[in-house]
Amino acid sequence: xxxxxxxxxxxxxxxxxxxxxxxxxxxxxxxxxxxxxxxxxxxxxxxxxxxxxxxxxxxxxxxxx
Amino acid sequence: xxxxxxxxxxxxxxxxxxxxxxxxxxxxxxxxxxxxxxxxxxxxxxxxxxxxxxxxxxxxxxxxxxxxxxxxxxxxxxxxxxxxxxxxxxxxxxxxxxxxxxxxxxxxxxxxxxxxxxxxxxxxxxxxxxxxxxxxxxxxxxxxxxxxxxxxxxxxxxxxxxxxxxxxxxxxxxxxxxxxxxxxxxxxxxxxxxxxx
Numbered sequence: 291x292x293x294x295x296x297x298x299x300x301x302x303x304x305x306x307x308x309x310x311x312x313x314x315x316x317x318x319x320x321x322x323x324x325x326x327x328x329x330x331x332x333x334x335x336x337x338x339x340x341x342x343x344x345x346x347x348x349x350x351x352x353x354x355x
Numbered sequence: 356x357x358x359x360x361x362x363x364x365x366x367x368x369x370x371x372x373x374x375x376x377x378x379x380x381x382x383x384x385x386x387x388x389x390x391x392x393x394x395x396x397x398x399x400x401x402x403x404x405x406x407x408x409x410x411x412x413x414x415x416x417x418x419x420x421x422x423x424x425x426x427x428x429x430x431x432x433x434x435x436x437x438x439x440x441x442x443x444x445x446x447x448x449x450x451x452x453x454x455x456x457x458x459x460x461x462x463x464x465x466x467x468x469x470x471x472x473x474x475x476x477x478x479x480x481x482x483x484x485x486x487x488x489x490x491x492x493x494x495x496x497x498x499x500x501x502x503x504x505x506x507x508x509x510x511x512x513x514x515x516x517x518x519x520x521x522x523x524x525x526x527x528x529x530x531x532x533x534x535x536x537x538x539x540x541x542x543x544x545x546x547x548x549x550x551x552x
Contacts, residue, residue, distance in 0.1 A: 302437055302438075304437070304442075304528060304529050304534055304535075304538065305404045305407065305408075305534075305538050305541070306404075306407050306408070306414065306525060306528035306529075306531075306534060307404065307407055307408030307409070308414075308418070308525050308528065310408060311408075320403065320404060320408055321403070322402060322403060322541055322544075322545045323398060323402060323403035323404035323405075323537065323538060323540075323541030323545075324538060324541050324542050324545060341429070342523070343523070344432060344522070344523040344524070344525040344526045344527075344528050344529050345432060345437045345526075345528075345529045346431040346432060346437075346523070347437070
């Protein structure tokens with residue numbers, strides 16, 4: 291089955307942390323204050339971060355199983 | 356699982372009280388310097404944006420009004436608004452206006468200019484704000500800075516509210532000068548730290 295996971299456009303990410311706050315799996319962190327990093331092992335592709343992101347730079351991309 | 360609320364999830368109350376207090380006594384505006392220095396100190400010392408991520412009361416206020424209260428259209432922000440040109444351009448403009456404000460404060464300190472008890476909205480519209488002035492113990496410049504700083508805070512809140520309604524709740528975060536500045540600091544810091552290792 292194809293799985294979709296959140297992917298951040300790191301060049302346009304503003305590192306505000308909105309995605310981090312809504313993520314129900316705590317899969318997102320902003321370790322260095324430059325862009326959000328998604329832990330793909332934890333991400334279930336729910337899309338909450340994508341709809342929250344004020345810059346709309348998170349998309350759900352199909353990943354290999 | 357829903358994350359448990361922490362103490363810092365209530366900092367929007369502080370941001371809201373700040374705006375309200377400034378209506379009654381302008382000298383409270385000085386407290387706003389905390390929102391200037393804390394993010395910068397965190398960025399310089401720790402090299403992250405913990406301020407934006409956790410403690411920013413203004414961001415929380417926007418996500419509360421736009422999210423929970425549904426005052427936002429929740430549309431994507433226009434592409435040009437999240438471009439580097441706009442973000443850095445807005446930061447420069449904000450800085451220029453900030454220094455102009457400091458210059459006006461200096462002139463009042465120096466005695467060449469009289470105290471102007473008005474709040475300037477969007478760098479243009481003068482709003483009489485006399486009710487908030489009850490004299491100062493020191494120079495009138497202290498009050499002038501407070502009026503200037505409160506103008507900056509109120510102006511940015513209004514801009515944030517406008518984009519909150521039109522775009523996503525926290526769209527202010529995209530072009531917030533403090534956010535852009537702390538991200539720049541983090542970028543610079545992480546370049547140097549990756550060179551070291």
